[in-house]
Amino acid sequence: MASLVRKLEQFVRLSPVDHVILNRASTERVRHFGPRVDIVREGEKPKDVHLILSGWACRYKQLEDGRRQVVAFFLPGDICDVNVFILREMDHSIGTITQVAVADLSREFFDQVAAGHPRIVTAFWWETLVNAAIQREWTMNLGQRTALERMAHLLCEIWLRLRLSGLTKGDSCDFPLTQGDLADATGLSKVHVNRTLQELRAAGLIVLKGKTLAVPNLDRLMEAGLFNPNYLHMDHEGRQLDAASITDTAVG
């Protein structure tokens, strides 16, 4: 949960009590999953909200003929969908990439937050809005960018999100995605993903080997991906704001 709080505090300063609440929620009901396993399946009734404590997962949708699209990656500290249980059934599945530890957040937890912890509510809205922005950017990515740009863009996004959660060391990070995963996320074929990665390597933009990615020059990779980080809303505004002044006005 460290990464969740770390992430949310980029935006809102949380009180000690808020910390306690979040800590409790993220240690109470924890489940562990192996790699390449489904956590929730399309069509099921959503019950709890899932908080990824460790490991990587993804959200994906599938057509009857097997075509599969990864529509989001979940990294440690990510919340799958605040308040999903409002909906009657899942319109997508969530599956693990690596081993994953998940905390199940109950409806009651969100009630409690709504009733008495406005800063957390604000932080959850922020999380929701940023996720929406990321999804829009993926739409843009698939609709307008070339294979090379698309791949570079995706790698930039993952890199920055990992860094925000403190999961990079120097210029490298763990990178458990296979070329097949990247294909499903970018809408490219596996073969073309392979060739695109080679192109990025040849240009010195990435070093990708085993399950480790290094980005020797982020600016150049961002250029290659026509990457504008504004949509991640990492502006750290909350750092300067007194939480009370936000929470009294920002939430619905």
Next chain:
Amino acid sequence: MASLVRKLEQFVRLSPVDHVILNRASTERVRHFGPRVDIVREGEKPKDVHLILSGWACRYKQLEDGRRQVVAFFLPGDICDVNVFILREMDHSIGTITQVAVADLSREFFDQVAAGHPRIVTAFWWETLVNAAIQREWTMNLGQRTALERMAHLLCEIWLRLRLSGLTKGDSCDFPLTQGDLADATGLSKVHVNRTLQELRAAGLIVLKGKTLAVPNLDRLMEAGLFNPNYLHMDHEGRQLDAASITDTAVG
């Protein structure tokens, strides 16, 4: 505003007071825009939330070299982004397609709702979650579907959303989008959009002429688009639920 309340009540039964609140908010500060004009631009500080009272608009993003992606269409009754003002700057623009009337919803309005109208809060979360689901489906659409499937899918979605808001008559509806708009939304070229539409016409799946679309056989169009309406979450659950029982438990 009729269409907003109509839409939200598919999900939650609102109280008379809730109606009054929403009515007031959507008549207080109304602005009118001509067709093909920007309402908000990327980079601006979001101030109010926009509720589309009448007309069509879209959300779009643009690359520096001019490539443009429409990432969402707004129809009457749609709210652009609940609580956007939490974010420091817009990561996309909103532009009109037709003439549009917009109600500006203030931060204070959302505070008021948050403080005393839990059913509306629930309804807003529902709206937010459904919009997120739509955005995911667009990602899927661009990543996996062929031109023909993609176009059929988009038309199905628009059709169902219009129908939900009571904006279809029989098997036809107003359809102000140009082939250029469709191209920007589907990630196809204008020329290919033209050919794809002709194919749909030749198959008898649509009648599209002037600014009117007719769908003689929705089921067949849905088949062609591999369209599964689950992501629109139109299950009307709220109709049966007593609002109180939802609002006491569903919101954060």
Next chain:
DNA sequence: CGCTTTCTTGACATGCATCAAGTCGGGTGG
């Protein structure tokens, strides 16, 4: 009624998919 935007059609180009056949690497059991 002329001007501009939108639509349509044809010819040609290309980015990426598909098919097919390896090679590498890392986990596992003998």
Next chain:
DNA sequence: CCACCCGACTTGATGCATGTCAAGAAAGCG
């Protein structure tokens, strides 16, 4: 500790869906 095996990666040859370019026809609009 080796040998095998299976998933992940790589490479080449070929095909096709969709893009691009160009020009004209229709349709809206002042």
